[in-house]
Amino acid sequence: xxxxxxxxxxxxxxxxxxxxxxxxxxxxxxxxACGRILAEDIISPENIPPFNRSSVDGYAxxxxxxxxxxxxxxxxxxxxxxxxxxxxxxxxxxxGHASYIPTGGELxxxxxxxxxxxxxxxxxxxxxxxxxxxxxxxxxxxxxxDIKMNSAVFSAGHRLKTADSGVLASIGVAVVKVKRRxxxxxxxxxxxxIPVSASPxxxxxxxxxxxxxxxxxxxxxxxxxxxxxxxxxxxxxxxAAASALNECDILCISGGSxxxxxxxxxxxxxxxxRPGLLVHGIAVKPGKPTxxxxxxxxxxxxxxxxxxxxxxxxxxxxxxLMDRMNGALDGAGRRISATIPQNYPSNAGRxxxxxxxxxxxxxxxxxxxxxxxxxxxxxxxxxxxxxxxKRESEGLMAGRPVEVILF
Amino acid sequence: xxxxxxxxxxxxxxxxxxxxxxxxxxxxxxxxACGRILAEDIISPENIPPFNRSSVDGYAxxxxxxxxxxxxxxxxxxxxxxxxxxxxxxxxxxxGHASYIPTGGELxxxxxxxxxxxxxxxxxxxxxxxxxxxxxxxxxxxxxxDIKMNSAVFSAGHRLKTADSGVLASIGVAVVKVKRRxxxxxxxxxxxxIPVSASPxxxxxxxxxxxxxxxxxxxxxxxxxxxxxxxxxxxxxxxAAASALNECDILCISGGSxxxxxxxxxxxxxxxxRPGLLVHGIAVKPGKPTxxxxxxxxxxxxxxxxxxxxxxxxxxxxxxLMDRMNGALDGAGRRISATIPQNYPSNAGRxxxxxxxxxxxxxxxxxxxxxxxxxxxxxxxxxxxxxxxKRESEGLMAGRPVEVILF
Numbered sequence: 049x050x051x052x053x054x055x056x057x058x059x060x061x062x063x064x065x066x067x068x069x070x071x072x073x074x075x076x077x078x079x080x081a082c083g084r085i086l087a088e089d090i091i092s093p094e095n096i097p098p099f100n101r102s103s104v105d106g107y108a109x110x111x112x113x114x115x116x117x118x119x120x121x122x123x124x125x126x127x128x129x130x131x132x133x134x135x136x137x138x139x140x141x142x143x144g145h146a147s148y149i150p151t152g153g154e155l156x157x158x159x160x161x162x163x164x165x166x167x168x169x170x171x172x173x174x175x176x177x178x179x180x181x182x183x184x185x186x187x188x189x190x191x192x193x194d195i196k197m198n199s200a201v202f203s204a205g206h207r208l209k210t211a212d213s214g215v216l217a218s219i220g221v222a223v224v225k226v227k228r229r230x231x232x233x234x235x236x237x238x239x240x241x242i243p244v245s246a247s248p249x250x251x252x253x254x255x256x257x258x259x260x261x262x263x264x265x266x267x268x269x270x271x272x273x274x275x276x277x278x279x280x281x282x283x284x285x286x287x288a289a290a291s292a293l294n295e296c297d298i299l300c301i302s303g304g305s306x307x308x309x310x311x312x313x314x315x316x317x318x319x320x321x322r323p324g325l326l327v328h329g330i331a332v333k334p335g336k337p338t339x340x341x342x343x344x345x346x347x348x349x350x351x352x353x354x355x356x357x358x359x360x361x362x363x364x365x366x367x368x369l370m371d372r373m374n375g376a377l378d379g380a381g382r383r384i385s386a387t388i389p390q391n392y393p394s395n396a397g398r399x400x401x402x403x404x405x406x407x408x409x410x411x412x413x414x415x416x417x418x419x420x421x422x423x424x425x426x427x428x429x430x431x432x433x434x435x436x437x438k439r440e441s442e443g444l445m446a447g448r449p450v451e452v453i454l455f
Numbered sequence: 456x457x458x459x460x461x462x463x464x465x466x467x468x469x470x471x472x473x474x475x476x477x478x479x480x481x482x483x484x485x486x487x488a489c490g491r492i493l494a495e496d497i498i499s500p501e502n503i504p505p506f507n508r509s510s511v512d513g514y515a516x517x518x519x520x521x522x523x524x525x526x527x528x529x530x531x532x533x534x535x536x537x538x539x540x541x542x543x544x545x546x547x548x549x550x551g552h553a554s555y556i557p558t559g560g561e562l563x564x565x566x567x568x569x570x571x572x573x574x575x576x577x578x579x580x581x582x583x584x585x586x587x588x589x590x591x592x593x594x595x596x597x598x599x600x601d602i603k604m605n606s607a608v609f610s611a612g613h614r615l616k617t618a619d620s621g622v623l624a625s626i627g628v629a630v631v632k633v634k635r636r637x638x639x640x641x642x643x644x645x646x647x648x649i650p651v652s653a654s655p656x657x658x659x660x661x662x663x664x665x666x667x668x669x670x671x672x673x674x675x676x677x678x679x680x681x682x683x684x685x686x687x688x689x690x691x692x693x694x695a696a697a698s699a700l701n702e703c704d705i706l707c708i709s710g711g712s713x714x715x716x717x718x719x720x721x722x723x724x725x726x727x728x729r730p731g732l733l734v735h736g737i738a739v740k741p742g743k744p745t746x747x748x749x750x751x752x753x754x755x756x757x758x759x760x761x762x763x764x765x766x767x768x769x770x771x772x773x774x775x776l777m778d779r780m781n782g783a784l785d786g787a788g789r790r791i792s793a794t795i796p797q798n799y800p801s802n803a804g805r806x807x808x809x810x811x812x813x814x815x816x817x818x819x820x821x822x823x824x825x826x827x828x829x830x831x832x833x834x835x836x837x838x839x840x841x842x843x844x845k846r847e848s849e850g851l852m853a854g855r856p857v858e859v860i861l862f
Contacts, residue, residue, distance in 0.1 A: 078651060079681075082670045096833075099658055103761075133687070134647030136657040152647060152760060154658035194831045201833070210674055210862070211836040214667040214762050218660075218832050222652040240541030240559060244485060245629040250543040251506055251561035253625075260621035263489045267617055274486075280540070353559060354510075355621050382839070382861070384791040384813070385820035406791070411856040413792035424601045425625050426503075426608070429618040432789070449818040454789070455617070 052329035054439060055364075055399045058340065061326050062369050065342055069373040071297070072228045078216055081208050083269040084226035085374045090201045092219045095192035099136070100155040104187045107146040107168055107176055108159035111184040122169055122177030131156065146176050155188060162187035195219060205377035227374045229271040233292035234261050236277045237285055237313070238303040238353060243277065256355040256425055257302035264362055270370060286316045293320055293346055297373065300366065303353035313350045317341035320348055331398040331439070335361040347373075355425040360401050360434070363455065381433065381453045386415035388435075388450055393443040403431035404452055415452050431455065459736035461846060462771075462806045465747065468733050469776050472749055476780040478704070479635045485623055488615050490676040491633035492781045497608040499626045502599035506543065507562040511594045514553040514575055514583055515566035518591040529576055529584030538563065553583050562595060569594035602626060612784035634781045636678040640699035641665050643684045644692055644720070645710040645760060650684065663762040663832055664709040671769055677777060693723045700727055700753055704780065707773065710760035720757045724748035727755055738805040738846070742768040754780075762832040767808050767841065770862065788840065788860045793822035795842075795857055800850040810838035811859055822859050838862065 053061070073087035102108065109125060117123040130148035131137050140157035141147060147156050155162070164187060167180035195201060201215060202208075208216075208224070216224065236255045244254050258274050265272035275292045278285045285301070293299045301313060318324040321343030330338045334357035339350030347369055351358040363381075371379055386406060394400045404415035415435065418427045433454040437444065444450055460468070480494035509515065516532060524530040532553035538544050538560040547564035548554060554563050562569070571594060574587035602608060608622060609615075615623075615631070623631065643662045651661050665681050672679035682699045685692045692708070700706045706727075708720060725731040728750030737745045741764035746757030754776055758765040770788075778786060793813060801807045811822035822842065825834045840861040844851065851857055 078666055079669050082673065094655075097660065098655055101658075133645060134657065134659050152645075152660070189831065194833050209836070210670040211667060211766060211832070211838070213670040214663045214766070214832040215836045217651045217663045217666040218762075220651055220654065220661060222650075238540060238559075243629075244624045244627055247627065248501075248505055250541065251508075252541050253504065253559070254627060256621045256624045259485055259624040260618060262486050263617040263620040266489065355625075359618060359621070382813075383815045383820075384793075385815060385818055386792065406789075408790045408792060408858060411792055411858045413790075424596065425618070425621040426601050429616070429622045431618070451815060451818045 050325060050328040052331050052336070053327050054331050058327055058330050058365060059368060061340065062365065063372055065326060066347055066369055067372045067375075069297070069345055071230065071373055071375075073225050074228050075223050075225055078213055078222050078224055081216070081224040081226060082210055082213055084208055084224070085376050086202055086204050086206045086208065087225045087227050088204050090216065090219075090221060092195045092197055092199055092201050094219055095197045096195035096218050097189055097191060097193065100191055101189045102131075102149045102151060102153050102155060102162045102187060103189050104162055104164045105151050106149060106162045106164040106187060107178070108141060108149045108155050108162050109146045109178070109182065110141065110143060110159065111161040111182050111186065113144060114161070114163060114178045114181040117178045117181045119179045122179045124175035124177050127174055127176050128156070146178070148176075160184040160188070203377060205375045207376060207378050229269060230298060230370055230373060231271045231273060231296045232265050233273050233275055233296035233299040234258050235275045235285070235288055235292060235299065235301045236303055237280060237301060238277075239280050241277045241303065257351065257353070257358045260355060260359050261300060261302070261362060264359070268367060268370060280312065282312055282316060285313075286319060289316055289348070290320055293343060293348065297346060298366075298369070299346070299348045300351055300362075301348065302351040302358050314339050317348045317350055333395075333398060333400045335364075335401075338365065340365075356403070356428045359428055360403070363434070364401060381455060384413070384433075384452050384454060385449050386413040386452050387447055388415050388417060388444050390446045391443060392417050392437075394437045394441060396442050397439060399439050400437040402435045402437060403428060404433060404435055405430050406432040406452065415450060457732060457735040459738050459743070460734050461738050465734055465737055465772060466775060468747065469772065470779055472733060473754055473776060474779045474782075476704070476752055478637065478780055478782075480632050481635050482630050482632055485620055485629050485631055488623070488631040488633060489617055489620055491615055491631070492783050493609055493611050493613045493615065494632045494634050495611050497623065497626075497628065499602045499604060499606055499608050501626055502604045503602035503625050504596055504598060504600065507598055508596045509538075509556045509558060509560050509562060509569045509594060510596050511569055511571045512558050513556060513569045513571045513594060514585070515548060515556045515562050515569050516553045516585070516589065517548065517550060517566065518568035518589050518593065520551060521568070521570060521585045521588040524585045524588045526586045529586045531582035531584050534581055534583050535563070553585070567591040567595070610784060612782045614783060614785050636676060637705060637777055637780060638678045638680060638703045639672050640680050640682055640703035640706040641668050642682045642692070642695055642699060642706065642708045643710055644687060644708060645684075646687050648684045648710060664758065664760070664765045667762060667766050668707060668709070668769060671766070675774060675777060687719065689719055689723060692720075693726060696723055696755070697727055700750060700755065704753060705773075705776070706753070706755045707758055707769075708755065709758040709765050721746050724755045724757055740802075740805060740807045742771075742808075745772065747772075763810070763835045766835055767810070770841070771808060788862060791820070791840075791859050791861060792856050793820040793859050794854055795822050795824060795851050797853045798850060799824050799844075801844045801848060803849050804846060806846050807844040809842045809844060810835060811840060811842055812837050813839040813859065822857060
């Protein structure tokens with residue numbers, strides 16, 4: 049039987065065993081690309097903006113023509129043709145002249161600044177009077193200021209977020225090459241587990257884990273597949289697992305991994321293919337009875353039956369696993385800083401993941417550890433994130449900043 | 456012409472005009488409910504757990520029978536029938552007895568604690584030897600400890616997140632009543648705007664706003680509809696807007712709202728129906744040239760043409776608007792705390808939304824303001840959130856905690 053592994057050992061095993069998973073790529077329209085992992089570097093074929101652009105409504109000028117202008121002594125400049133949106137000015141600006149330019153308009157050649165319309169005076173004659181000087185570059189976005197031609201905009205492995213779609217739109221990427229969604233099978237096991245729509249009799253409980261995993265996998269942009277609930281029966285579970293694994297990239301089996309039945313689940317995972325069992329227990333709280341195996345290229349995860357434990361293990365290890373299989377660059381959840389209101393002791397020698405609820409007041413963020421038995425699901429729904437207490441640490445000190453990883 | 460409004464005035468107008476929008480509800484399967492807004496309070500019909508449950512593998516006992524147990528002087532208790540998963544023990548526990556119980560098993564009547572298996576010794580005789588005392592309640596989750604029968608689990612207006620689906624699963628909610636998705640039309644305007652797949656000639660730029668809005672609306676769980684790009688032509692835009700508004704709950708028109716053309720867009724928005732224009736300009740940076748109108752029940756938003764401004768206005772006002780139309784309880788993005796590395800001056804008299812990039816080191820979170828001209832989209836893609844500088848404030852002080860609202 050394998051020894052209990054540390055968290056870092058498990059991360060290393062996941063990296064070494066699954067980083068080379070041969071995941072195909074696919075082309076998706078830009079409007080469907082958010083949340084997906086880029087399969088190629090994006091190099092901008094163009095400068096953005098592609099021309100010197102005004103960032104205000106005003107007058108394009110030679111900056112030096114405006115030096116010395118004041119409200120009482122406006123400098124008159126000759127009005128040239130106004131710039132029209134979307135059209136490159138046909139003539140370059142002459143010394144002593146100024147062209148009306150709308151926000152986003154292209155500067156005439158030679159113009160090097162724009163005076164905001166608020167700082168000009170138009171007496172309806174041939175001049176525009178400048179009331180404030182501008183320095184070269186004022187109110188102008190220069191060619192390539194936003195994105196330089198041939199620069200790397202995003203790297204392969206980047207997960208696209210909302211604002212990124214604007215960047216891709218700006219450089220004309222209408223179709224994006226991304227990793228195919230990972231297909232993840234979910235099997236729930238346990239004699240006591242019944243479907244959500246059923247009414248428990250006696251000591252039965254509903255299948256929480258399949259639903260939380262399903263929702264979490266959809267949020268990750270994976271493709272979850274529920275394979276249902278199986279009694280604690282070696283042959284039945286093995287058969288269902290083998291069939292599910294055949295259709296999926298990853299298989300998660302929840303339940304059956306606490307002392308009573310964990311050897312059974314471990315045996316099933318070990319039986320699905322070579323090399324078999326890799327991890328049998330992790331020195332972590334919650335989630336110690338976690339199992340990781342490999343059948344061919346594919347990972348099989350035995351998650352604890354406790355919903356809160358299963359969700360934490362999903363968050364820490366399964367997402368890390370999927371990131372590696374996807375070649376994702378950006379890891380884990382967003383990290384923020386908070387303080388905890390009271391000391392939180394922890395056992396040195398194993399890592400601990402403590403769910404917390406955040407509270408912000410007077411711009412100070414407090415993370416309140418949610419104590420609870422690991423079967424409690426409501427607690428997890430109250431949590432905003434978690435604190436990772438390292439193995440060598442003996443806990444957290446009240447008032448000291450801690451890192452919170454958001455769900 | 457309407458006066459420029461403050462941010463708070465705009466929020467108030469949105470609340471007063473659109474909170475009563477008659478948005479239908481619909482029933483969705485639990486697995487599709489994440490991200491949606493609950494349309495009814497959820498009251499638990501059951502206790503969770505529905506029985507006293509063991510949270511470990513071990514022996515169910517009378518706690519008082521274990522008092523005084525030590526490793527050298529184990530207390531022998533008579534082994535009773537083992538508890539089976541999913542089955543209510545048929546007999547109550549007798550004094551001086553102990554029943555093996557797996558994690559999640561139902562405690563026999565009278566048992567009030569569980570001794571972890573690690574702290575027992577089994578010599579394969581009729582006794583189990585207890586090596587450590589337990590107090591009543593140890594390793595037991597009592598009936599209703601997680602969720603009490605008839606308690607309010609979630610309120611109408613709550614936005615369901617991943618872990619919430621576990622809570623709903625636990626109490627048997629297989630179908631959830633939620634608000635219908637808001638249908639939001641997107642129209643881009645501007646002579647210079649071309650589709651993403653086109654190559655710009657002269658001073659043309661691609662349609663960034665439609666794509667960012669589309670992605671952002673999908674992330675919000677709304678239903679975006681792109682209506683395309685229109686030249687700055689009053690009649691054409693008015694006709695497209697009227698038709699789009701007819702099919703949607705909300706219409707967003709981007710571009711055409713800076714000084715040069717904003718009256719035109721305002722006129723179009725005003726023309727779409729009564730009561731017409733509500734807001735024409737907001738005292739905010741970026742995004743001053745924002746327009747809000749109402750045609751019948753429906754809001755019409757004129758967003759700035761600048762992509763970064765448009766996205767900020769979407770984030771601040773359009774999400775707030777949708778939350779009110781949805782009857783959503785939870786507002787805006789998640790708020791966290793950070794410090795800024797240098798003073799950031801701001802103009803008192805208008806609010807400012809400053810995009811920031813977060814950096815965490817030694818558990819201290821720093822928010823770096825991203826300076827940039829408002830047309831720059833790459834900056835926004837680098838930002839993790841924003842700081843809201845209030846009207847009465849003159850800016851931010853280096854080293855002092857500030858609130859960052861995450862995108």
